[in-house]
Amino acid sequence: MSTKPKLGLFDLTMIVVGLVIGMGIFRTASDAASAAITPGVFFFAWVAGGLVALCGALTYAEIGSRFPVTGGYYKVFAECYHPSIAFAINCIILISNAASMSGVALIGSEYISQVIFDVEPTATTKAMIAMIPILIFYGINLMGLRMSAKTQNVLMIIKILMLVLLISSLFFTIGKDTPASAVAVTTTYSWSDYIKSFGVALIAVSFTYGGYQQTINFGDEVENPRRTIPRGIFIGIILIITLYLAVSFAYYKAIGFENLKTSRGIASIVAEQMFGPTGRYVASILLFIAVLAYVNVLLLSNPRVMYAMSTDGILPPAFKKKNEQKDVLTISLTAFAAIGIIVLFFAKTFDKILGFTIFLDCIGMATSAATIFILRKRTRHLDGTGIYKMAIYPVMPLIFIAAYIFVGISIWVSTPDLAWTAIAVFAAFLLIYFLVMGVKKKEIKGSLEKKETYEHHINQ
Template sequence: MKDKQKLSLFDITIIAIGLVVGMGIFRTAKDAAAASTSPAMYFGVWILGGLIAICGALTYAEIGSRYPVTGGYYKIFAVCYHPSLAFGINCIILISNAASLSGVALIGSEYIAPLIFESPTAFNEAMLAIAAIVIFYGVNLMGLRMSSNTQNVLMIIKLCLILVLIAALFFPQLYHVNTESIASATTAVSTNNILLFGVALKAVSFTYGGYQQTINFGEEVHNPQKNLPRGIVMGIITIITLYLCVNYSYYKIIGFEELKSTKSIAAIVAEKMFGAAGGYTISILLFLAVLAYVNVLLLSNPRVMYAMSMDGILPKAFKKKEEKKDVLTVSLSVFAGICVIVLFFADRFEQILSFTIFLDSIGMATSAGAIFILRKRTKHLDNTGIYKMRLYPVLPVIFILAYIFVGTVIAITNPEYAVTGISVLTVFIILYFIFRKKGNNNNNFSDADLLKEEI
């Protein structure tokens, strides 16, 4: 790739911000606050979550630099692990993505439901979320797509909402009357507090997610040895700053104790600033942003399934495409179906959050662990201009241990989701051997085997 076409420091910084800043900041603050015993613990977990994100992003950046291939995040499993494990993990990552879509749809429904129902229930919110998924499933099935500007509009909406929430800090008259000092009410370290910290970190991890996609930009950055780590660190530091400012606004305007039980937090801040009309406007904008996010995931994930089928990772049926409309009918239908099924079994955001992050903890820990395998297999790439992180192996070890910790906390506090996650992974591993035995995937992982030989 020519240097003029490669990503600059500014480009990779903006990409890092765009990959991470999502819808979670408008909801997960409530869950993190509910698990925190003090404001100091609350803000501490947001800072720690950002530092873990830096460790993860730099780890994935080197993986992407050592293994520069389109769709690298799912292909590294096939290259570095046994095909059965790769198949199982890739499938649960897709389920995690579906659950994440369902969770974000619920965030939007929680904001819009009070404008439609007098006393909205969890069932009402779940039905609104399902309606959003079904509508955009139909849109995608007909071959209609939002333009690429949809994502840009979504990003503008999110950043404007974040700036509005931060601006509330400049109006002291809006502050909650009983706001306690951040350093107050600190408690001694105990097993219970460690578990609570892990529960708070679970919510924060959802909000900081997305940086793993830096794996796709390893060879596309100009002077990657310097610009890649600088861009990632600058991007995530910017995100940490934005998130801390937004959370400080929640803390000052809503109050720490009230934040623990308030779902439509952004709307409440806007209502205090601009009155009831401001709260309604924020709720509608957030719901529109959620609809665009739902559409984007319904566009992207079926294409991942299609690519996995082309590689022999999923059955051939997932390659089925309606050529006239360029619609991946089977992949789109299966993915949308998983999203709806998740909402039938978990109609509250807290439930989906636990399930999603437990699956993510498996995928993140194993994918980051690939760096140890790739370092050995690609020693010949050292000193050839690829990105090679400093403080190895400390950074990937910190990242892996953090997700093992979060996964363990979920297994202790919500064992039903951990059992479900492990069971789903086991079923997919068994299915791999069934597919292989029946010959449905005669070329299963053939591309992966070739890539193993190449690297």
């Protein structure tokens, strides 16, 4: 009997890198710089974000090892918390994913706007442009068409090429007169200023480092997990930190720290520094294409998550509705695309979507990571059986949870309206759960009473 092939060190390392490196690095460096009062705070935020990601990835790896089920990232809530918490958190995770799709679509809108318009378009115009890829790929998926694996690989190829291009600018622009030579006004800051600045910068950094939580799904798929998981995650995160620092330093050298704070389409600006206006246009178009592929990936994957949640009874049965002829989850696909467009309609700017998304993530990340304390107690019998068990416990999960609480507080302080909106969404889903369960209990009670009445009449 053949054994199922398992992931080796290189496989797991590449999975971690692939999960984390998305489109954020081509935009969020500007947001982090805008929040950072000094270049030191800017670069320290990228290092700290990477270390938090390392703690989180190792925490999720052990959760996945102790609770190895398909779709573990959302099923672990039902295992460890009250069903109402599981329902509400899983729903806000889906909304966070839809908001991330909208945010990435806005990144693409900012880049392609440089090609279409001679002047900076309004936020409403950018939001309208961002809706186009969502609507296009919604229509494509609704017709049952699928992008091939080769087409989807375009996303990763473009990202890698752009990262290499941006890092190489450090060598191509040596000796050139770049904006980095501009000197900022010297200001004296207090410790509270540094802490607040670091917290707000970490919001953008957290968005860029997201994705490692999916390591929860590979706990039982790794060869020699005790050794391979920590090494693979450590190497992967170190590679990502190195890449992000190198790219951020390239932005810093090519654009200048003060200009980086207000610049949009930063990758294309660096390309223009190297190759002139043509390089800027080509980079803008390539990144917009990469955004199209990313939007399609989310529209392909998230409706299937909604289908799985409906199958498990977490979402209503309507989300299981499928067009059998075209193999399309019509209700789930429509709902997910609609959420993304609604977020764009109300938020319009990347900054607002970023704060809203990360605050929802703070709730999901902190509560999901905290399940490690529950699972460790419930699965003591698995210790010593070969599963992955992180070192320095409980320091790593505590650092991770504390970091996301800190980020959540930073969002609350800097943009309280976004935080209250996110809390209201979470509370609304809790209310929906109890209302639905109340209706179900009444229906069950009513059917039992009818049954008892019927049996009573029969007995008479």
